[in-house]
Amino acid sequence: MSDQTYAPSADFAANAHIDAAKYKEMYAASVNDPEAFWREHGQRLDWIRPYSRVKDVNFDFGSVSIKWFEDGTLNVAANCIDRHLAERGDQTAIIWEPDEPGDEALHISYKELHAQTCKMANVLKALGVGKGDRVVIYLPMIPEAAYAMLACARIGAIHSVVFAGFSPDALGARVNGCDAKVVITADEAPRGGRATKLKDNVNQALLHDTRDVKALVVRRTGGQVAWRRDLDFWWHEEAEKVSPDCPPEEMGAEDPLFILYTSGSTGQPKGVVHTSGGYLVYAAMTQELVFDYHEGDVFWCTADVGWVTGHSYIVYGPLANGATTLMFEGVPTYPDASRFWQVCEKHKVNQFYTAPTAIRALMGQGTEYVSRCDLSSLKVLGTVGEPINPEAWTWYNDNVGQGRCPIVDTWWQTETGGHLLTPLPGAIPTKPGSATLPFFGVEPAVLEPESGKEITDTEASGVLALKDSWPGQMRTVWGDHERFEATYFQQYKGYYFSGDGCKRDADGYYWITGRVDDVINVSGHRMGTAEVESALVAHAKVAEAAVVGYPHSIKGQGIYAYVTLMNGVEPTEALRKELEAWVRTEIGPIAKPDLIQWAPGLPKTRSGKIMRRILRKIAEDDYGALGDTSTLADPSVVDELIENRMNRG
Numbered sequence: 001m002s003d004q005t006y007a008p009s010a011d012f013a014a015n016a017h018i019d020a021a022k023y024k025e026m027y028a029a030s031v032n033d034p035e036a037f038w039r040e041h042g043q044r045l046d047w048i049r050p051y052s053r054v055k056d057v058n059f060d061f062g063s064v065s066i067k068w069f070e071d072g073t074l075n076v077a078a079n080c081i082d083r084h085l086a087e088r089g090d091q092t093a094i095i096w097e098p099d100e101p102g103d104e105a106l107h108i109s110y111k112e113l114h115a116q117t118c119k120m121a122n123v124l125k126a127l128g129v130g131k132g133d134r135v136v137i138y139l140p141m142i143p144e145a146a147y148a149m150l151a152c153a154r155i156g157a158i159h160s161v162v163f164a165g166f167s168p169d170a171l172g173a174r175v176n177g178c179d180a181k182v183v184i185t186a187d188e189a190p191r192g193g194r195a196t197k198l199k200d201n202v203n204q205a206l207l208h209d210t211r212d213v214k215a216l217v218v219r220r221t222g223g224q225v226a227w228r229r230d231l232d233f234w235w236h237e238e239a240e241k242v243s244p245d246c247p248p249e250e251m252g253a254e255d256p257l258f259i260l261y262t263s264g265s266t267g268q269p270k271g272v273v274h275t276s277g278g279y280l281v282y283a284a285m286t287q288e289l290v291f292d293y294h295e296g297d298v299f300w301c302t303a304d305v306g307w308v309t310g311h312s313y314i315v316y317g318p319l320a321n322g323a324t325t326l327m328f329e330g331v332p333t334y335p336d337a338s339r340f341w342q343v344c345e346k347h348k349v350n351q352f353y354t355a356p357t358a359i360r361a362l363m364g365q366g367t368e369y370v371s372r373c374d375l376s377s378l379k380v381l382g383t384v385g386e387p388i389n390p391e392a393w394t395w396y397n398d399n400v401g402q403g404r405c406p407i408v409d410t411w412w413q414t415e416t417g418g419h420l421l422t423p424l425p426g427a428i429p430t431k432p433g434s435a436t437l438p439f440f441g442v443e444p445a446v447l448e449p450e451s452g453k454e455i456t457d458t459e460a461s462g463v464l465a466l467k468d469s470w471p472g473q474m475r476t477v478w479g480d481h482e483r484f485e486a487t488y489f490q491q492y493k494g495y496y497f498s499g500d501g502c503k504r505d506a507d508g509y510y511w512i513t514g515r516v517d518d519v520i521n522v523s524g525h526r527m528g529t530a531e532v533e534s535a536l537v538a539h540a541k542v543a544e545a546a547v548v549g550y551p552h553s554i555k556g557q558g559i560y561a562y563v564t565l566m567n568g569v570e571p572t573e574a575l576r577k578e579l580e581a582w583v584r585t586e587i588g589p590i591a592k593p594d595l596i597q598w599a600p601g602l603p604k605t606r607s608g609k610i611m612r613r614i615l616r617k618i619a620e621d622d623y624g625a626l627g628d629t630s631t632l633a634d635p636s637v638v639d640e641l642i643e644n645r646m647n648r649g
């Protein structure tokens, strides 16, 4: 923990939406009378029928129920587009920067966004999609991804965006899991100079689906595609046939807006459900205040729309605020390590929001890539996804922010819809590596991991939980409310449990220490070790597998797999490669193990439970203090694993 603090300049604070005094006053108001606070701030949206009820929340295990603005009605797409048309129809809503720097960037006005979204909404209707139906979106980072999300919102369909890096199997499971009627995809996804054949993946994903799932296909590269007769439709052809007007559906505040699959500590990914009113209020308010967004600014969040960060801070938050949001199709290192900074210079980006893993990767390339770009437009920098090490924080601050830009280290989750712990740049002095203080309405608690008792001393160390709800909170797991309650409300009664460990320092600042469950964070991508294990054991030559995370200098965490082979199978380099490729096709490239250790045996208790604590220690190359191994059925297994460990130094 670093004790160095960085306060915003007087100039910055004076021009910010929120300064230190205002933060204190508003935070107190938000927790003393949440009803009144959110009654006021819910007004930032346009409601069709205004809400009279504000908050109706029960965190008691067995009867968990979360509702905000329940009797209000609205349309999310109308809030993100239509209401801006009179004032800013010609203003750029989306700047699109393509993968190839030589290709033309697009500036899509709010007017154009309206027309395209309406057309896509009408096409979806023509394909038989109605209110409450599910649509899977499997697209590159192209404007059509935003049109698709907003088109669903416009007609009251529920979208589920699947990251284009996921394999056909992972896509198929998600299409099936929410019983989607249509998949919106593209021929190919160009990224870093290489193209992924998305349409082929869709064909493979739907091969065994007994329902007739339709596909709406965007032509991005013109690459060859295999067409399924009567089920596949080109977007550019269908768009010609429909009107550029589509009346927005009146939706209840608690009608689902989207499902987004995310990894948990057990089993397959779960469909996190976010609803319409509260989610949008929260995404919009945090986008404006956490980044101190002002009229006319250009906002760039480098995430992919396949993750929650892209939902809240590329599409919904910025557009609800009438902002200009930048969407980037490529990667930070293509054609070279200055791409991010060149894009900042080219489009005069004012707020830049990225992940620590990207910062670490670029830091390793040297400062020359940054210093040759003009970054004078930048005002605020942000990070998200994992704890940022002070070294990367300082590099970001000195080289990218040039000591001038406050850094907001935002802690939140797919489940939370928006930031929960974060500095407000004009109000809260930062410390490298700390997500600092709670956003308005957020009441964190540090609990003793074993007893669940809340630690009320300012200085505390334990697990992070939330005492009360905020409007952006997830409402349920799609189709499995019991799993929702069991995952977040069972272990610590009366709280929402985040799954993260944390420390609180003498100033009341929060420092996230990482997951305390079997979720790992690889290059800012969240993954369940159980998913990788089940992919490995699905291979014919694998008898058993245990997967843990280990510290990785660029990715944050790497994936370490212990694999026990079937009797008689030879452990070879070729088989190692085969297993790596296998996991890539089962889940996607992001899940490929970094290290595979052949494990003739795994450390198990006499009741057969794998002792992951020991496996984690060995993977961390910290096997000196393994703790109590007396309950192991066969302690000699451990010596063998240490002897042949893959991560040395």
Ligand code: WTA
Pocket: 262, 307, 308, 309, 383, 384, 385, 386, 387, 388, 409, 410, 411, 412, 413, 414, 415, 435, 498, 499, 500, 512, 514, 515, 521, 524, 525, 526
């Ligand atoms: C981690 C991403 C430290 C944390 C928005 C959390 C962070 C998980 C931070 C959620 C941060 C996210 N500092 N850790 N600023 N932000 N995390 O659902 O472990 O992909 O539980 O949401 O990422 O990941 P998810």
